[in-house]
Amino acid sequence: MFKKxxxxxxxxxxxxxxxxxxxxxxxxxxxxxxxxxxxxxxxVCDEVRxxxxxxxxxxxxxxxAVVEAAKASGADxxxxxxxxxxxxxxxxxxxxxxxxxxxGPTAAQIRAMGDKREARRIAERAGVxxxxxxxxxxxxxxxxxxxxxxxxxxxxxxxGGGGKGMQVAHDAKQLAEAIEAAQRVAASAFGDASxxxxxxxxxPRHVEVQVLGDGQGRAVHVFERDCTLxxxxxxxxxxxxxxxxxxxxxxxxxHAAVRLAEAVHYRGAGTIETLITREGAVFFLEMNTRxxxxxxxxxxxxGIDLVRAQLSIAATGRLPFEQHEIxxxxxxxxxxxxAEDAARGFLPQVGVAxxxxxxxxxxxxxxxxxxxxxxxxxxxxxxLAKVIAYGPTRESAIERLLGALDDTRVHGVVTNLGFLxxxxxxxxxxxxxxxxxxVEREFLAGFAALAQAPAPDLALAAAAIAEAAGTPAxxxxxxxxxxxxxxxxxxxGRWRQAxxxx
Amino acid sequence: MKTFWxxxxxxxxxxxxxxxxxxxxxxxxQAEFELSSETMPDGRLRLQGDAxxxxxxxxxxGSRRFVRLGVLDFVxxxxxxxxxxxxxxxxxxxxxxxxxxxxxxxxxxxDDVTKGQPLVALEAMKMxxxxxxxxxxxxxKVAASPGQMVQAGVALVELEPA
Numbered sequence: 302m303f304k305k306x307x308x309x310x311x312x313x314x315x316x317x318x319x320x321x322x323x324x325x326x327x328x329x330x331x332x333x334x335x336x337x338x339x340x341x342x343x344x345v346c347d348e349v350r351x352x353x354x355x356x357x358x359x360x361x362x363x364x365x366a367v368v369e370a371a372k373a374s375g376a377d378x379x380x381x382x383x384x385x386x387x388x389x390x391x392x393x394x395x396x397x398x399x400x401x402x403x404x405g406p407t408a409a410q411i412r413a414m415g416d417k418r419e420a421r422r423i424a425e426r427a428g429v430x431x432x433x434x435x436x437x438x439x440x441x442x443x444x445x446x447x448x449x450x451x452x453x454x455x456x457x458x459x460x461g462g463g464g465k466g467m468q469v470a471h472d473a474k475q476l477a478e479a480i481e482a483a484q485r486v487a488a489s490a491f492g493d494a495s496x497x498x499x500x501x502x503x504x505p506r507h508v509e510v511q512v513l514g515d516g517q518g519r520a521v522h523v524f525e526r527d528c529t530l531x532x533x534x535x536x537x538x539x540x541x542x543x544x545x546x547x548x549x550x551x552x553x554x555x556h557a558a559v560r561l562a563e564a565v566h567y568r569g570a571g572t573i574e575t576l577i578t579r580e581g582a583v584f585f586l587e588m589n590t591r592x593x594x595x596x597x598x599x600x601x602x603x604g605i606d607l608v609r610a611q612l613s614i615a616a617t618g619r620l621p622f623e624q625h626e627i628x629x630x631x632x633x634x635x636x637x638x639x640a641e642d643a644a645r646g647f648l649p650q651v652g653v654a655x656x657x658x659x660x661x662x663x664x665x666x667x668x669x670x671x672x673x674x675x676x677x678x679x680x681x682x683x684x685l686a687k688v689i690a691y692g693p694t695r696e697s698a699i700e701r702l703l704g705a706l707d708d709t710r711v712h713g714v715v716t717n718l719g720f721l722x723x724x725x726x727x728x729x730x731x732x733x734x735x736x737x738x739x740v741e742r743e744f745l746a747g748f749a750a751l752a753q754a755p756a757p758d759l760a761l762a763a764a765a766i767a768e769a770a771g772t773p774a775x776x777x778x779x780x781x782x783x784x785x786x787x788x789x790x791x792x793x794g795r796w797r798q799a800x801x802x803x
Numbered sequence: 804m805k806t807f808w809x810x811x812x813x814x815x816x817x818x819x820x821x822x823x824x825x826x827x828x829x830x831x832x833q834a835e836f837e838l839s840s841e842t843m844p845d846g847r848l849r850l851q852g853d854a855x856x857x858x859x860x861x862x863x864x865g866s867r868r869f870v871r872l873g874v875l876d877f878v879x880x881x882x883x884x885x886x887x888x889x890x891x892x893x894x895x896x897x898x899x900x901x902x903x904x905x906x907x908x909x910x911x912x913x914d915d916v917t918k919g920q921p922l923v924a925l926e927a928m929k930m931x932x933x934x935x936x937x938x939x940x941x942x943x944k945v946a947a948s949p950g951q952m953v954q955a956g957v958a959l960v961e962l963e964p965a
Contacts, residue, residue, distance in 0.1 A: 356952075466931075485906055485924065486931050644811065648901045648955075649927060656862050656869075679902040679954070712862035712869035715878055756810045756870070756877040758831035763848055763859035764868040764879050765806050765817040766827060766840050770848070 302616050303327055303378045303402070307371040308346065309392075310382030311361060312670030313686055314592070315342035318380050321608040330374045332367060334360035336678045341670055350374055355680045361385040364392040368399050378402035378615060380608075384682065387591040388415050404615040406568045406590045407516070413565065414588045418459050418497055424585040427564040429557045432576065432584045434499035440480040443498050444473050450500050456480055458487035459495035464534035466490060469501055502584065504736035505576040507531065508543045508550075509586075510558035511599045513610055513620060516568030521624045522555045523599050523607070530724065532647070532740050538724065539595035540634040541602045544695055544733040546577075553583055559624075561588065570596075570611050579736075594637065594687070597666060601633035601691045632698040633691045636706060636721045640683040643720035644752035649683045652676075655713030660705035664691040667705075677714050685716065695733070699725055723748050807882035808868075814882055897934065897960050899953045903927025907949060914942045915965050922960045923947050934959055941965040 306322055307330040308315045315331060319342065322329040331346035336355035343349045350370035353360035360366065362385055371379050379396045381387035387405065390412040396403040405411070414420045421431045435446030436459075447454045447470070456479050458466040466486035470476035480496060488494040506529040514520040527543035528536040546554075558573035572593050574586040596607050605627065613621040640650040654675050659667040669686035677683065688705050692698035706722050727744060729735045805818045818830040826839050841849045848859040860871040866881045907924040910916060921933040922942075940962035947959040 482924070482931050486926060489904075489906055489926060646900075651902060652864065655864060679952075707874040710860070710871055710876070712860070712871070713864050719876065753811050755813065755815070756879065757872065758829075758834050758836070759850065759852075759857060759859070760870045760872055760877040761808055761810070761815055761817045761831045761879065762819075762827075762829045762838055763850060763861055763870050763872065764808060764881075765804075765819045765829070766838070766850070767848060767859070767861035767868070768806070768881075769804060769819055769821070770840060770842060
């Protein structure tokens with residue numbers, strides 16, 4: 302097993318990976334940008350390395366700087382987390398070129414699956430149905446193909462993923478405009494302006510399968526997750542198992558996923574995303590060659606630490622368990638807490654999360670990237686934490702998650718907590734009767750009306766009394782600076798560990 | 804003491820009169836009631852009114868107050884001058900709605916634009932946002948260039964009547 306692993310990431314996922322490394326007695330190395338000096342992920346790791354300026358391009362996306370930091374730290378492996386360089390084939394190659402182990406798939410696998418057009422061809426060859434679609438060298442060819450296929454269609458970045466740069470078009474005029482916008486986003490985000498179109502499946506559910514491959518042609522699945530609750534193609538709430546999946550559908554998607562992973566000799570943890578239509582047909586969407594944001598729900602229902610499994614496969618080239626040893630119990634559900642103002646178009650928020658209290662309690666897990674006093678920066682994704690709850694049944698898991706979200710307090714930056722709590726209370730969510738467009742189509746308007754309702758008189762009285770009474774919390778001047786950031790090292794709580802930050 | 808608070812789209816008025824130590828007569832907009840307050844050791848406020856007790860947690864952030872009542876959270880903003888900036892916000896659309904990176908500038912000074920015409924594309928948090936003309940006019944000033952990182956509220960384009 303590895304002795305020291307560098308985590309090429311930040312925020313909650315860097316903390317999550319560090320927790321498993323710590324448990325396994327492996328030394329962890331954090332990297333940080335200028336903006337993340339003193340950030341939580343640097344406080345939970347055993348060593349820290351500065352890698353550059355605040356802009357992601359200069360730091361977390363700077364493969365050279367990260368590899369350099371890994372070499373200098375004496376790490377024998379690199380865990381990429383998700384996002385940033387996790388699905389960058391050049392980075393995987395550079396890590397291995399430096400004589401270190403990349404904890405993930407091979408560069409060739411990342412490249413093949415990273416080009417969504419190539420991934421579609423691979424899936425088709427493996428006998429996994431793909432959504433009807435078309436590629437084209439230019440916008441005009443794509444419009445012609447879409448005209449033939451029929452609208453609405455979805456425009457996607459060829460090298461994209463995770464919903465970035467995705468657009469829907471309902472006619473040729475919209476499509477031309479959307480292609481141009483998607484190309485701009487694709488060029489700036491992925492360094493390649495290529496886009497392709499897919500027929501938009503109406504009102505599907507998003508079901509994905511967690512797989513683990515040994516890199517030599519054997520793979521297992523750790524069941525499925527349902528990520529149907531989305532807003533603008535970004536997942537909001539995820540759960541396992543998928544509540545509406547029949548046993549037959551479960552067999553179809555898990556077998557297809559394993560077949561696909563085995564066909565490419567997939568190495569490490571990956572996810573095969575599918576869309577399931579109202580008629581029950583399963584279509585391949587894409588394969589993500591990394592750990593997913595929502596991996597904790599699979600961990601809770603299977604009892605498998607997926608990061609540990611990744612490390613084990615990377616170190617030994619073998620799967621740590623056989624398919625028949627992977628069991629599933631109960632239900633787990635996760636909500637993503639973002640620094641965004643749900644009442645004002647989900648505008649991302651920046652600032653100091655001056656007072657944060659994450660929930661605890663039986664069967665509640667929090668993967669957080671900030672604690673009280675931490676900065677929420679303009680430079681990175683505004684996800685602050687994931688709150689995950691487990692229960693013997695779906696209803697009990699939702700109840701627990703709601704209780705946990707009620708107990709969560711984030712002051713200093715506006716969050717989507719109110720949105721999440723309203724969403725989880727919606728009857729459709731309780732009944733499991735929704736699709737990937739439901740949040741925007743049916744839920745948001747009602748929520749917006751609720752969010753814009755006046756605050757209770759008591760809230761205003763509390764604000765005025767706090768100021769007049771000069772409570773410790775309100776001692777700053779009305780327009781003065783925010784409450785001073787607390788000493789981060791006094792705030793470590795459960796993350797406190799020996800050998801911290803050098 | 805009278806204070807004004809922005810609550811979403813509205814500005815609300817709170818008048819506070821200390822009738823005894825820890826005892827207040829409160830008037831929020833038109834509604835009048837009495838409350839006793841006690842600051843708990845952890846800094847939270849225990850508020851007692853006719854209807855019962857509620858624990859409030861008030862966290863200042865500049866002029867904003869994060870107010871937690873029981874398990875409900877609200878964000879209020881202390882208004883120094885009533886309705887300051889309300890008129891400016893009316894026009895909207897010409898300022899960066901959020902921090903991000905300018906990806907495209909579609910107009911130059913002197914261009915005549917129609918209402919709704921895209922002026923600047925801003926990429927933030929995985930999405931592209933188009934800043935559109937809120938009214939017809941002529942571009943007087945362009946303060947954005949591709950690749951530039953901007954903060955929320957920064958003016959990107961200035962329009963004048965054509």
